[in-house]
Amino acid sequence: GCGSGGDPAADDVTSPAAGGPAASAAGTEIPAQEQDTAVAALVPKEFRDKGTVTVASDASYPPMEFMASDGQTVVGLDPDLGKALGEVMGLKVTIVNSQFDAIIPGLSAGKFDIGMSGFNDTEERRKILDFVDYYKGGSSFFAKSGGVVVKTLDDLCGHRVAVQKGTVQQDDVTAQDAKCKSAGQKSVDLQVYPDQAAANLALVSGRADVSIADTPIAAYQVAQSGGQFALTGDEYGVVMHGIAAPKGSGLVKPLTAALDTLMKSGAYQKILDKWGIGHTKLDAPLVNGAEPQQ
Amino acid sequence: MQVQHMTQAAESVESMPTVRRRQPGRWVAAAVVCVLLAMLVNTFVTNERFQWDVVFDWFTSDRILAGLGRTIQLTVISMLIGIVLGLVLAVMRLSDNPLLSGVAWAYIWLFRGTPVFVQLLFWGFISALYPRLSLGVPFGPEFTSFSANELISPFVAAILGLGLNEAAYMAEIARAGILSVDRGQAEAAQALGMTRGLALRRIVLPQAMRVIVPPTGNQAIGMLKTTSLVAVLAYPELLYSAQLIYSANYQTIPLLITASLWYLLITSVLSVGQFFVERHFARGSVISAGATDRRGSLRRLAARLPGRRP
Amino acid sequence: MQVQHMTQAAESVESMPTVRRRQPGRWVAAAVVCVLLAMLVNTFVTNERFQWDVVFDWFTSDRILAGLGRTIQLTVISMLIGIVLGLVLAVMRLSDNPLLSGVAWAYIWLFRGTPVFVQLLFWGFISALYPRLSLGVPFGPEFTSFSANELISPFVAAILGLGLNEAAYMAEIARAGILSVDRGQAEAAQALGMTRGLALRRIVLPQAMRVIVPPTGNQAIGMLKTTSLVAVLAYPELLYSAQLIYSANYQTIPLLITASLWYLLITSVLSVGQFFVERHFARGSVISAGATDRRGSLRRLAARLPGRRP
Amino acid sequence: MVKAVQVHKSFGRVKVLNGVDLEVAPREVLCIVGPSGSGKSTFLRCINHLEKIDAGQLFVDGELVGYARRGGKMHELGERAVAEQRKNIGMVFQRFNLFPHMTALENVMEAPVRVRGESRATAREHAVKLLDQVGLSARRDMYPAQLSGGQQQRVAIARALAMRPKLMLFDEPTSALDPELVGEVLDVMRSLAEDGMTMVVVTHEMGFAREVGDAVVFMDGGVVVESGHPRDVLVNPRHARTAAFLSKVL
Amino acid sequence: MVKAVQVHKSFGRVKVLNGVDLEVAPREVLCIVGPSGSGKSTFLRCINHLEKIDAGQLFVDGELVGYARRGGKMHELGERAVAEQRKNIGMVFQRFNLFPHMTALENVMEAPVRVRGESRATAREHAVKLLDQVGLSARRDMYPAQLSGGQQQRVAIARALAMRPKLMLFDEPTSALDPELVGEVLDVMRSLAEDGMTMVVVTHEMGFAREVGDAVVFMDGGVVVESGHPRDVLVNPRHARTAAFLSKVL
Numbered sequence A: 001g002c003g004s005g006g007d008p009a010a011d012d013v014t015s016p017a018a019g020g021p022a023a024s025a026a027g028t029e030i031p032a033q034e035q036d037t038a039v040a041a042l043v044p045k046e047f048r049d050k051g052t053v054t055v056a057s058d059a060s061y062p063p064m065e066f067m068a069s070d071g072q073t074v075v076g077l078d079p080d081l082g083k084a085l086g087e088v089m090g091l092k093v094t095i096v097n098s099q100f101d102a103i104i105p106g107l108s109a110g111k112f113d114i115g116m117s118g119f120n121d122t123e124e125r126r127k128i129l130d131f132v133d134y135y136k137g138g139s140s141f142f143a144k145s146g147g148v149v150v151k152t153l154d155d156l157c158g159h160r161v162a163v164q165k166g167t168v169q170q171d172d173v174t175a176q177d178a179k180c181k182s183a184g185q186k187s188v189d190l191q192v193y194p195d196q197a198a199a200n201l202a203l204v205s206g207r208a209d210v211s212i213a214d215t216p217i218a219a220y221q222v223a224q225s226g227g228q229f230a231l232t233g234d235e236y237g238v239v240m241h242g243i244a245a246p247k248g249s250g251l252v253k254p255l256t257a258a259l260d261t262l263m264k265s266g267a268y269q270k271i272l273d274k275w276g277i278g279h280t281k282l283d284a285p286l287v288n289g290a291e292p293q294q
Numbered sequence B, C: 001m002q003v004q005h006m007t008q009a010a011e012s013v014e015s016m017p018t019v020r021r022r023q024p025g026r027w028v029a030a031a032v033v034c035v036l037l038a039m040l041v042n043t044f045v046t047n048e049r050f051q052w053d054v055v056f057d058w059f060t061s062d063r064i065l066a067g068l069g070r071t072i073q074l075t076v077i078s079m080l081i082g083i084v085l086g087l088v089l090a091v092m093r094l095s096d097n098p099l100l101s102g103v104a105w106a107y108i109w110l111f112r113g114t115p116v117f118v119q120l121l122f123w124g125f126i127s128a129l130y131p132r133l134s135l136g137v138p139f140g141p142e143f144t145s146f147s148a149n150e151l152i153s154p155f156v157a158a159i160l161g162l163g164l165n166e167a168a169y170m171a172e173i174a175r176a177g178i179l180s181v182d183r184g185q186a187e188a189a190q191a192l193g194m195t196r197g198l199a200l201r202r203i204v205l206p207q208a209m210r211v212i213v214p215p216t217g218n219q220a221i222g223m224l225k226t227t228s229l230v231a232v233l234a235y236p237e238l239l240y241s242a243q244l245i246y247s248a249n250y251q252t253i254p255l256l257i258t259a260s261l262w263y264l265l266i267t268s269v270l271s272v273g274q275f276f277v278e279r280h281f282a283r284g285s286v287i288s289a290g291a292t293d294r295r296g297s298l299r300r301l302a303a304r305l306p307g308r309r310p
Numbered sequence D, E: 001m002v003k004a005v006q007v008h009k010s011f012g013r014v015k016v017l018n019g020v021d022l023e024v025a026p027r028e029v030l031c032i033v034g035p036s037g038s039g040k041s042t043f044l045r046c047i048n049h050l051e052k053i054d055a056g057q058l059f060v061d062g063e064l065v066g067y068a069r070r071g072g073k074m075h076e077l078g079e080r081a082v083a084e085q086r087k088n089i090g091m092v093f094q095r096f097n098l099f100p101h102m103t104a105l106e107n108v109m110e111a112p113v114r115v116r117g118e119s120r121a122t123a124r125e126h127a128v129k130l131l132d133q134v135g136l137s138a139r140r141d142m143y144p145a146q147l148s149g150g151q152q153q154r155v156a157i158a159r160a161l162a163m164r165p166k167l168m169l170f171d172e173p174t175s176a177l178d179p180e181l182v183g184e185v186l187d188v189m190r191s192l193a194e195d196g197m198t199m200v201v202v203t204h205e206m207g208f209a210r211e212v213g214d215a216v217v218f219m220d221g222g223v224v225v226e227s228g229h230p231r232d233v234l235v236n237p238r239h240a241r242t243a244a245f246l247s248k249v250l
């Protein structure tokens, strides 16, 4: 898939000396969008009065979102897209860092208005959230350079696999483990770590053979590892990724419309290209994986 | 002077009934506390956001119970390592041998000084730093070497990380306990021909225990919850088990309540244990005199307040 | 009997030089420890996996320093809340008023019994349970109400979560300290006409401090690292700052070392502070006699070991 | 000054005082003697309400100790009222109970400053004089742990005197004192008595009881067996138990 | 049995012993008297090496205390050797120092069982006898905090006697004791002396020194001022300081 590697943001955050704000880090500046009055009209009064919308992101998930070198600004694909969406809707967007686990409780508690943190649009999550889907992407394997070779999920039997907790990949490997067992093969040694950094340490220290993550994240990881890690096998399980809003939130409609505007203006494509996942684009926004009902 | 008055008084009060001191403030306070408690219970039970049905569905589920078992196992083993090593370190630290006390000092400094989270990562992923551990002559030939990953399983790493860290804290607690014992005790023991080791074991430590046990109870209860840090080694103890469940089904609040209830339960059991251990080591103190029945010993603590009328 | 022998001896030893006890074991141990230390330093410095250059690049970077500042701020404020509230709870717990001691007991039970992680989440996401907090007559009309999210910022939630939890632990420490003071002290104070409160403040607590300070030092140092749990509120203190950095640049090990070095540094500073506080409260104890110079007081601790020859 | 009427006190099931009756006139020095465990210390502690009596009445200076009579009933006093009563009663303990975290001078100054609200300067001046009186002017800045047992007890006496009490209770005040210092302490005590001080002294020193005491009480088994002038009680005891006790002691 | 040659001892800059010379023959009871702070307790503690002397020599039963002579030099002994020496020296402290977490009986049995390796049965039998001797058979299962001061000191004496020492050191053993019990204790001590026990007794009880002591030493300012038979020292002192001290005490 997307092993392009040469991520523009990389150099800025690796060194403590680099000062400047995140925007310059991103290299490509995304121009400000014009407000679309039709879209703005869809925004519920409550938000129009406030003039702002609060977006939660877990800033430990590059390139989707991560801390800029100033230690305060969240940068990445989601913040860029979030800002652009806000401009179209005529709202100021505040990106708030939150641990991934805390985003969904925070949405129910009214701490955040929407979540943009590379959410996979899954059946389970749709029970409590609505998703405005904005790209489709799969998962990729990576391992130590010169380590195990894994082509598909079926090759995982008998291997030690490190994944981050709460990810679709965790579910994928759990299902695969059952398959291995029923096929009489060796089971998968699944290791669920609280964050990707710990999963990576498990790879480095040889506790695990292979890790799986969303393709953009896996690619970024490998690019950052200085040759220690390599992608292996094929991308699999392409699914929708969406902007999460609490069920029944009045923001789903304006968000869908705003995304549509961005897609038509080409800004959407620019943002995806900037963060190296241009090929994952959707042609039109979807809500909960389907055409939005008007 | 007042003798006249006194005599009269004495005659008239001879059979006068005694009235205990009235404490109206107490009753007002009691009423306020009762209302507040009622409110608290009321909101806990009626606020549907707590989702008590989900809480109790998960309460005895296999995954939670397995996590609970691992938590208890880690707590017990780590505390044992911590207490034993901590006592050794405390005695070393108080030794007049500068080498022993220096080593103990450095150990305590390093292990108290760094986050146990980092220590757990260190032991868990030691092979990222030292892929092979070897036994041999320092700066000379090696005899044999092991793969660090084989030698140190995640469980061993968890025990090492928690236990060695705990020892540093226990060492300070034991030191304070030993220092709290009157010097005359050790002297009396030595005058009877005891060696320092024997005096320490038979005379000083049993008395130091009165001071050591309460903070050790604190530590054990703290450890119960510190074990949740081993999540970073992908070792699913109680809290991490709950987190793994709610990261899949998003019932965050009820699952956190489930885990908390279990913690509360074990803490209560530990506290009861601590009470009996404390009572054991308080034997011989003034108030334990005559307090052999259970009620007496339950009243013992209150009775120690300065100025309490017996 | 042996008088003859004794007299001879006495005459001949009159001016005999005294030789301090030789301790060959000490020298062997010293050598071993030195070699081990040399090995440790050697591997730390030469193992390039530690990436010391990266460690020191980040050591004084703005982000790490900002995180450090937040860690110190949280530690200081939470410990202050913990100590003050803990002392109040300890006195309540030891009171002969069953209501006061019951409330203190329940508080300690609840806050010690549940993970501070969950408590932090509770304060941080209280609006998920109680979107509006109101002030009014219990079960009656309300006067005013606030949005929980506005009232409780992440910083306030962090302080509440850490401070209220700490108070429960400090209460147990203070209780042990108060119990360690001889009952005769409070009696002597009362016989002089002091009220219980005054006796507690002037006589009992200052002596209890000798027992309270060492575990409180432990708690402060523990708190320093417990603050890292506020990461769950996305409040970037020291460790979480380091984690945010390495989650973007994958230099996990050097950044963990950077954070650990800072923790080690502050812990050392705290320990020095603790030493002086301990010395202050040890005034009047046998060994502090004459130990007014610095060297004397540094030797003081070792001198307390049972049976130590002065 | 002190009047005890049928004072009873038990610890759990152990009856320690079985109805003690006695009276101490103002300016009188009463010495209590008796075998070990006879309840002398316990009775002394009852006088300033350190032990709550189970039955009977205790008066100091005409006031009921620890109780107030209202409407034909005895109401227990609050702790402030008890503290107020104790201000007038100095006590010297069998085991000193000096405050170990304060120097000798600070021990003596503590109560005048904190309880009577004297200025530090006044309290200091008085404390210095008292330490001088007990022969410890040179050791006023030492901590109790740096003083020998005898020195500690002398500080304890100075500390009790610092409150300028109307009544002084002594629980074997000389038992830890050096013989050569006993004389000095007796001088202080006698001059106090001449200034109007009433004293109750539990002691094993028969010489002292005879010389200084205006009255002697012999206690045994929690009751007063015999009382009277030292000449009578110590020299011509009427009771067999007193005689037996004295024959061993003298 | 005990021989001190120019024993010196300072605490920091305070010189407490300034060259003490004295000798105690076997079966002798030596009483040390002197004013407070004269170093009596400190000297007693030097005898069983609880304080390390700065200069001079101390012998007990012909052996140097705390040192061994080898090759013309004095080598400090290891702690096991010192503990071995202390087994033969019983000590009774001014402030009891009973083990508070053990009953009276356990206090007495502790050292015989743990140090001498006696069986619990033997030790118990002996301990019961000793507690009987000091008049405490009824209180053998009480903890020190439940005993009055007098009772505690008697347990402490029994505890020291339980090791069947050759030499007994007493630091004001009767100062906390009831007068009627002093006699009993003296009887125990006298019968011990008759069985070959040597005793060094720091005391303020001149009557006891005169009655039981084979010799009396008067200490002041860290030196032995005068020594001899009690009759001579206590009745016809040669030194002015002794006379001054005695005039106050007697």
Ligand SMILES: Nc1ncnc2c1ncn2[C@@H]1O[C@H](COP(=O)(O)OP(=O)(O)OP(=O)(O)O)[C@@H](O)[C@H]1O
Binding pocket: B286, B289, D011, D014, D016, D034, D035, D036, D037, D038, D039, D040, D041, D042, D043, E146, E147, E148, E149, E150, E151, E178
């Ligand atoms: N707090 C207590 N709990 C239980 N028993 C006690 C307590 N205090 C004293 N006693 C018992 O009460 C009895 C009388 O004690 P008290 O100290 O009054 O005697 P005393 O006449 O002063 O004796 P001594 O001359 O030995 O000091 C003793 O038998 C003692 O064991």
Ligand SMILES: Nc1ncnc2c1ncn2[C@@H]1O[C@H](COP(=O)(O)OP(=O)(O)OP(=O)(O)O)[C@@H](O)[C@H]1O
Binding pocket: C286, C289, C290, D146, D147, D148, D149, D150, D151, D178, E011, E014, E016, E035, E036, E037, E038, E039, E040, E041, E042, E043
């Ligand atoms: N550990 C110590 N540190 C400093 N000074 C001490 C210490 N022990 C004793 N002293 C001092 O040494 C002197 C002699 O003390 P010691 O206890 O030997 O006197 P003593 O003759 O037994 O007096 P007393 O009859 O009052 O018990 C005293 O002035 C005392 O203050």
Ligand SMILES: [Mg+2]
Binding pocket: D040, D041, D042, D094, D171, E148, E149
């Ligand atoms: Mg008494």
Ligand SMILES: [Mg+2]
Binding pocket: D148, D149, E040, E041, E042, E094, E171
């Ligand atoms: Mg002495």
